[in-house]
Amino acid sequence: MSTVPRFWRHIPQRYNLVGTHCEKCDEYYYPPRTICPNCRRNAKMEDHKFDGEGTVVTFTTIYNATDDFKRQTPYNLAIIELLEGPRLTGQVICSPEVIEIGMRVKPVFRILWKEGERGIIYYGTKFVPTEGWV
Amino acid sequence: MPVGIVSYGVYIPRYRIKAEEIARVWGEREDMAQSLNVFEKSVPDFDEDAVTIAVEAARNALKRASIDPARIGAIYVGSESHPYAVKPTGTIVGEAIGVDHQLTAADLEFACKAGTAAIQACLGLVSAGMIDLGLAMGTDTSQGAPGDALEYTAAAGGAAYLIGREDLAAEIEGFYSFTTDTPDFWRREGMPYPEHGGRFTGVPGYFKHVTSATRGLLKKMKTIPEDYDYAVFHQPNGKFPRRVAKSLGFSADQIEPGLVVPWIGNTYSGSSLIGLAATLDVAKPGDRIFLASFGSGAGSDAFSIRVGDAIEDIRNRAPRVRDYFENVQYLDYAVYAKHKGKLRL
Ligand SMILES: [Zn+2]
Numbered sequence: 001m002s003t004v005p006r007f008w009r010h011i012p013q014r015y016n017l018v019g020t021h022c023e024k025c026d027e028y029y030y031p032p033r034t035i036c037p038n039c040r041r042n043a044k045m046e047d048h049k050f051d052g053e054g055t056v057v058t059f060t061t062i063y064n065a066t067d068d069f070k071r072q073t074p075y076n077l078a079i080i081e082l083l084e085g086p087r088l089t090g091q092v093i094c095s096p097e098v099i100e101i102g103m104r105v106k107p108v109f110r111i112l113w114k115e116g117e118r119g120i121i122y123y124g125t126k127f128v129p130t131e132g133w134v
Numbered sequence: 135m136p137v138g139i140v141s142y143g144v145y146i147p148r149y150r151i152k153a154e155e156i157a158r159v160w161g162e163r164e165d166m167a168q169s170l171n172v173f174e175k176s177v178p179d180f181d182e183d184a185v186t187i188a189v190e191a192a193r194n195a196l197k198r199a200s201i202d203p204a205r206i207g208a209i210y211v212g213s214e215s216h217p218y219a220v221k222p223t224g225t226i227v228g229e230a231i232g233v234d235h236q237l238t239a240a241d242l243e244f245a246c247k248a249g250t251a252a253i254q255a256c257l258g259l260v261s262a263g264m265i266d267l268g269l270a271m272g273t274d275t276s277q278g279a280p281g282d283a284l285e286y287t288a289a290a291g292g293a294a295y296l297i298g299r300e301d302l303a304a305e306i307e308g309f310y311s312f313t314t315d316t317p318d319f320w321r322r323e324g325m326p327y328p329e330h331g332g333r334f335t336g337v338p339g340y341f342k343h344v345t346s347a348t349r350g351l352l353k354k355m356k357t358i359p360e361d362y363d364y365a366v367f368h369q370p371n372g373k374f375p376r377r378v379a380k381s382l383g384f385s386a387d388q389i390e391p392g393l394v395v396p397w398i399g400n401t402y403s404g405s406s407l408i409g410l411a412a413t414l415d416v417a418k419p420g421d422r423i424f425l426a427s428f429g430s431g432a433g434s435d436a437f438s439i440r441v442g443d444a445i446e447d448i449r450n451r452a453p454r455v456r457d458y459f460e461n462v463q464y465l466d467y468a469v470y471a472k473h474k475g476k477l478r479l
Contacts (some may be wrong), residue, residue: 011229071472109186109190110228111180111182111183111185111186112178134457134460
């Protein structure tokens with residue numbers, strides 16, 4: 001159950017893609033950083049809620065997964081570059097034939113995983129194609 | 135001071151299964167779709183539940199009227215498929231839409247009418263000046279046992295309504311409720327599928343309660359069906375709302391824009407509220423809308439609604455109900471069954 005407190009601390013970044021922004025050098029960070037590597041002690045960090053729109057930089061499709069994820073196979077894991085610049089790994093919900101590098105995506109709120117039958121349900125952000133989805 | 139709907143939003147999952155596909159598998163009569171007037175129903179993805187549906191609907195409601203979530207003082211979520219038995223759906227929704235935590239929240243349960251009960255709770259707090267805005271939601275990922283008649287209609291979807299005093303998209307002029315102890319449909323704790331009293335429960339359940347609430351409200355408001363431009367009745371299938379509308383003196387034209395069940399199925403707590411949203415999608419300022427929900431067990435909440443000027447400004451800033459009828463993806467029964475297995479209540 002040690003994952004529960006860790007997930008809890010990360011709820012803002014998982015639910016709403018809250019990262020940070022350095023006002024000094026205008027760099028955006030996701031996951032959030034408390035120190036800007038560009039500006040060090042001169043950094044002026046503030047929270048930033050990313051819109052979540054971005055593009056697929058690269059991806060892989062998972063055909064074999066552990067029990068918790070088996071039902072969802074095949075599914076796509078992608079590195080997504082957000083409009084503001086940071087890159088993150090996320091699931092892109094669409095058929096493996098549809099996903100491609102450079103595809104524009106937008107965020108949706110989904111179940112990330114469940115801790116068995118009795119544990120916590122972890123919610124967070126996944127992505128869907130911007131085109132052809134409501 | 136008038137109170138009512140400041141904004142609204144819906145969400146309906148992308149997957150559909152056709153009634154004829156379900157009938158094919160179970161060797162049922164092929165005219166099942168015709169007799170229920172439900173041609174296809176929505177199916178949630180593996181990673182969707184009543185919480186994720188509520189979050190998407192609430193985000194659409196906030197976006198539609200550019201509302202600062204910090205103004206929300208209460209969140210009430212109506213559902214019969216809350217993913218946790220203990221751990222409120224409303225807490226997760228609140229966090230996901232970015233509230234400021236100075237709010238009250240509770241999950242409500244009254245079969246298919248918990249969403250309209252949530253609206254009533256918000257109306258009370260808003261009218262009393264105790265909160266600025268209340269968020270009322272109906273959301274469900276309903277299930278029927280395989281092969282049961284409910285399997286043709288049990289669907290997934292949700293709607294969110296922001297209730298307040300200013301910039302009203304629609305004023306709620308009044309409501310009237312009718313509630314009795316009627317065991318027409320139930321699910322015991324821990325059971326995956328609901329039970330129902332069979333095909334004859336429509337009369338003592340749906341028809342008696344919707345009719346009583348509707349007649350009660352018309353009398354209270356001193357209105358007649360002709361005073362309304364539109365009407366929305368709870369839609370467990372496509373047949374019941376048509377029949378009850380006709381018997382109460384409402385026309386087929388009045389209920390047409392809000393009759394969404396033939397294309398998405400019965401979204402339970404979302405059902406009448408998605409119907410209302412589809413009607414708000416097309417209504418003009420000054421139009422009046424009659425709404426009556428129904429929840430087994432049993433009860434009905436009827437509302438008299440007058441569309442406000444703000445509707446024109448906000449309508450197009452979030453997806454309309456009919457946007458969710460397009461861009462759908464059809465499943466065959468095998469894939470649908472795989473989806474369903476993951477979605478035990
Ligand atoms: Zn910096």
